């Protein structure tokens with residue numbers, strides 16, 4: 001447990017919030033939609049800590065909050081179709097999913113290892129001031145424990161996450177109270193991935209599930225990153241022809257965390273899997289990961305990686 005600071009929306013509060021983010025700590029802040037749980041999107045451990053604080057049982061890709069189009073272009077390749085929406089003034093409550101820029105420097109956990117990135121300029125005055133002060137990309141899911149509803153006041157955030165995050169900036173109630181609309185710009189046509197605050201043109205293609213709502217349940221993303229190798233889980237040692245990814249006492253050829261630290265393991269997970277691919281590994285064995293806290297999200301991800309391809 002840590003002491004969660006309640007910061008004011010004044011200059012000193014914003015300054016402190018930006019400092020905490022720069023230190024890799026978690027800070028909840030109001031956007032015009034809901035309160036987000038922010039972390040430096042370039043810092044693997046900080047992003048892993050988001051999952052730990054929320055108790056999220058799986059790694060969904062996270063929205064990266066930016067100061068505007070100029071910063072967005074550092075991390076994503078903005079197609080013309082997306083530019084039309086955001087170039088004059090980024091609309092409130094709109095998140096765009098675009099191809100990830102090579103060398104963007106974002107944590108692999110933010111993109112869940114995918115080649116796309118979700119970007120959004122929050123339009124609450126407080127969020128804009130915080131982002132300008134921090135001057136970097138902030139990954140933020142809604143600031144609620146996993147499975148609970150999104151918070152629209154600092155009190156909601158405290159009631160769910162007190163003692164689990166460094167601070168919350170209290171900017172009063174959010175104006176929209178509903179999440180952002182997510183539009184994907186990865187193919188020829190824009191696709192509505194999640195309904196939300198921003199109204200898209202009626203004719204926009206929708207990706208809906210059978211019930212006709214909320215679309216891209218992230219666990220179902222078919223584009224979820226999977227390693228090229230076949231994967232065997234719960235391995236204490238490598239069999240012939242296998243490369244072993246270790247954890248804790250199981251040293252392996254490479255380790256997710258030699259000290260058995262789940263935050264470190266989560267932070268390194270996607271990078272290790274990518275590295276195994278890059279080295280041409282065809283048979284990967286992975287040491288047992290305890291199924292508690294962040295270990296559940298790691299195991300969920302590993303199970304997907306091990307599923308028959």
Ligand code: TXA
Pocket residue numbers: 031033034035036037060061062063095097111114116117118120140141142143178179180181182193216217218
């Ligand atoms: O209003 C909002 O959108 C709030 C504020 C804090 O920004 N955030 C929010 O985040 O609702 P979260 O994590 O609860 O939902 C983000 C959604 C997830 O469903 C995730 O799958 C999707 O965004 N997403 C993120 N990156 C994606 C990507 N590269 N491709 C497809 N979907 C993505």
Ligand code: MG
Pocket residue numbers: 141142150
């Ligand atoms: Mg949420």
